[in-house]
Amino acid sequence: MTADLTTATDPLAPPPRRRNRARWIAVAVVVVAAAVLAVLLRVAGSGGPSRPPTLENQLSDRIVAIMEQATPTDHHQHGHGSIGEVKGQVLCAAKTLGFEPAGAKTVAEVRIVYGYHLCAVVEPGRAWDFAQKLSGPMSVQLTEPPVVKVAEGGEGFQDRVREIIPPPYQEAALQELLDEDQMRDLRERFDKAFSKV
Template sequence: MIKTRRGLIAAIVTLAGVVLAGVTFFVARQPSSTLNDELAAQVTLILEQASPGEHHAHGHSFESGVVCAVEPFGTEPPNAASLIEVRWVYARHMCAITGESPDWAASVRASGPIAVKIDIPPEVRVPKAGAGYPDRVRQLIPERYHTPAFEEFSDDAAIEAARERFALASSTAK
């Protein structure tokens, strides 16, 4: 009787585990109604948590932190419907260096289109500024996204949120 009961319990636990794994996989594969929000949050986190060395590797030189606004405009694959499917995010960004100035308007900022590989570790690619910049953007960003790559932020919400985080970071740094 005990062997049968143990076998039944083991079977139930195994079945529950398989069902849970299946549901988790199914939910992760469902289209995300807020995919752009999730991607923006992911890329913002990647940029804001990058070390000074990582920032230096893509052309930025500073020792303090950054606060960023991010607005995705494309993904690879282009038909990705959920965060788990996305390999690359193409986004416009604006990052302000904290510690240089307590005022967002006077802060040192970097902005423009970027490509971010969602991986461990993530990879951030920023087109080098200067002469030939538009061509470098076109080399970095797939052709289907060239038009949005050169557009401004379509919504001020991301920039406003970054300004608020910048003000908070500046006030706590004092």
């Protein structure tokens, strides 16, 4: 009689159960590493800045939406007189300096937002360094439609800032720039949009 060699087990081979467990551990390590990498990239800004949902951040997002949806005529009415004809997509970043009423707890309670903005126009042949840009202090009445006022640069700039920004926020409005995360996010959005025009 002959022995069936197909069912014989190798005494030196590890049990199949251990091999199965090692595979699951390897899969779990890969999944956890991928999740950690995704979180790190998000925090580092690769997917845009990770910002807490504070009232100030929500109001900044609202200003950005208003500015990015504005027509070329709207931009001129806001006070962006120095901008030429807008033929491309407008991308913006904004920072909230204050709002009225000061005790508001939700976006729905806010009537006016005071902030600082930077917008760039995405046009063919005009990379970031050469793009038309609009920046400076602004006030936005959250009415329907919103009423936007910007302080145009040049002679009399500080007086124009004082006309649209109340005293508690004027000093910040005259000095304020966007933070590094906001600038990085705007630049990345611009570069991505520019690559498609």
